[in-house]
Amino acid sequence: MDAKVLQNQLLELIRRTSAELPSDVVRAIDKGLRREEKGTAAAYALKVILDNIVMAKDKSQPLCQDTGTIICYADLPPWCDETTFGKAYEKAVVEATRKGYLRQNSVDSITGRNSGNNLGPGSPQYHLHLAKGRALTVRMMLKGGGCENVGVQYSLPDTRLGAGRDLEGVRKCLLDAVVQAQVKGCGPGVLGVCIGGDRGSGYVAAKEEFFRELDDTNPDTRLAKLERQIMKEGNSLGIGPMGFGGATTLLGVKITHRNRLPASFYVSVSYMCWAFRRNGFVLTEGGKVSRWLYDS
Numbered sequence: 367m368d369a370k371v372l373q374n375q376l377l378e379l380i381r382r383t384s385a386e387l388p389s390d391v392v393r394a395i396d397k398g399l400r401r402e403e404k405g406t407a408a409a410y411a412l413k414v415i416l417d418n419i420v421m422a423k424d425k426s427q428p429l430c431q432d433t434g435t436i437i438c439y440a441d442l443p444p445w446c447d448e449t450t451f452g453k454a455y456e457k458a459v460v461e462a463t464r465k466g467y468l469r470q471n472s473v474d475s476i477t478g479r480n481s482g483n484n485l486g487p488g489s490p491q492y493h494l495h496l497a498k499g500r501a502l503t504v505r506m507m508l509k510g511g512g513c514e515n516v517g518v519q520y521s522l523p524d525t526r527l528g529a530g531r532d533l534e535g536v537r538k539c540l541l542d543a544v545v546q547a548q549v550k551g552c553g554p555g556v557l558g559v560c561i562g563g564d565r566g567s568g569y570v571a572a573k574e575e576f577f578r579e580l581d582d583t584n585p586d587t588r589l590a591k592l593e594r595q596i597m598k599e600g601n602s603l604g605i606g607p608m609g610f611g612g613a614t615t616l617l618g619v620k621i622t623h624r625n626r627l628p629a630s631f632y633v634s635v636s637y638m639c640w641a642f643r644r645n646g647f648v649l650t651e652g653g654k655v656s657r658w659l660y661d662s
Contacts, residue, residue, distance in 0.1 A: 367445060369454055371653040376458035376504070377467075380436075383506045383645040384428045384467045386662035387419050390580045391617065391642045395419075398554060398607070398614030408612025412554075415607070415640055423662070430552075430641040433469040434508040436490035437573070441497035441504075445651050448494050451502075455492060459484050468508075505577055505646035505659065513555060513639035516547040517572075519565065522631040531631045533592055536561055537599075543635040544600045544616065549609035552639035556580065556618040557596065560634045563624035568634030575620035576638055577646075579660070584621065593619040607640075617642070 399412040422429040436459060440451055460483045462468045472481045472489040484490060497503060520539040522531045527542055529535035540557060547555065558575035560568040584590035596619045606612025617640065626632065646659035 367651060367653045369450060372446070372450070372454040372649075373457045373461075375647070375649060375653065375655060376455055377461055379504060379506055379645060379647060380458060380462040381426065381465075381467045382658075382662065383508055383643050384433055384462075385426050386423045386645070387429060387642065388579075388644060388660040388662055390660070391640075392416075392419060394580050394617040395554070395640060398617065401613045402606075403612075406612060407610035408606040408614065411607040411610055412614065428467065428469065429643060430510060430639075431469060432510040432512065433467070433471060434510040434643070435471075435514065436468065436484065437507040437509060438490060438492040439495070439505045439574075439577070440492060440502065441495050443497040443500050443502055443651070445500070446502050451494065452492070455490065456485060459490050500651055501656065502649040503646065503659075504649070506644065507573070507576055508643040509573070509576075510552065510639055510641060513551045513637045516543075516551040517569070517634075517636045518543050518546065519568065519635070520633040522633060533588065536633050537592065537595065539633045540596050540619070540635065541599060541603075543637070544596075544603060544605070547637050548605040548615075551637050552641065553605065553609065554607050554614045554617045554640055556638040556642060557600075557616065557620065558636040558638065559619070559621040560632075561621065561623040562626035563632060563634070564626075564630065565632060565634075567624060568632045569636065571622055571624055572634045572636040575622055576636070576642070576644060578620050580618040580642075586623075589621045589623070593621055 402409040463484045470482050472484045472486045522535050527538045529538040558572040560571035600616040605615040647655045648657045650656050
């Protein structure tokens with residue numbers, strides 16, 4: 367494949383991810399609006415959010431002024447090596463920043479200098495894996511700083527919460543995370559959760575849960591039950607959209623698990639705001655998109 371073709375397809379992926387919210391997220395927000403009482407601050411906030419979603423797509427402009435951390439997962443077939451993909455991806459990010467699909471968001475942590483093009487150590491992020499077939503599959507997520515700031519990791523047992531090393535302890539941690547995130551995380555939001563792992567792998571796995579669709583069902587029946595329970599209990603806290611009160615505090619809860627060491631029991635929680643930006647495609651060797659992974 368011509369490198370310029372790959373770059374252009376990645377540029378279009380960035381544009382869509384930044385401006386067009388996936389249909390499963392829009393449905394969840396619309397469901398929340400129908401659940402709120404008319405005339406309340408909660409209903410007004412969700413109506414404004416839905417209007418913002420429509421305008422962003424119509425104008426092909428970012429859903430939020432914070433276009434977030436650029437996170438990409440790619441399954442590379444034999445015809446696309448890491449160097450080829452990395453160069454095309456970075457050029458697409460630079461062009462997307464120039465066009466305004468992405469805000470100039472990459473700041474040197476030592477000097478405070480903004481690179482101006484979203485390139486720098488660890489920016490953008492990408493995770494590369496070998497594909498099983500001949501197609502290139504790419505998934506992208508744009509994660510805002512406000513919702514990233516309220517992510518949290520617990521080490522069980524947690525005496526403050528009375529949380530032990532079991533699913534009941536995990537439940538207490540997740541509800542605490544919801545309470546701590548109120549107002550600060552641009553709710554209603556989505557929890558991505560990993561039970562177990564180490565400190566680093568737990569956070570990575572928690573974020574990867576955001577690639578699941580909101581209306582799917584966890585294949586692990588134990589975790590599916592816990593997801594439903596946290597959704598119900600979280601939405602009964604009365605926090606509501608943007609902390610205005612109401613019945614829509616969470617749009618989704620997605621939980622996975624990893625094996626752990628006997629000495630450690632981490633619960634890693636990543637929080638995603640209502641501007642739940644993710645998309646992806648399957649690309650043929652000829653450079654054609656055979657399928658977009660999320661409808662918008």
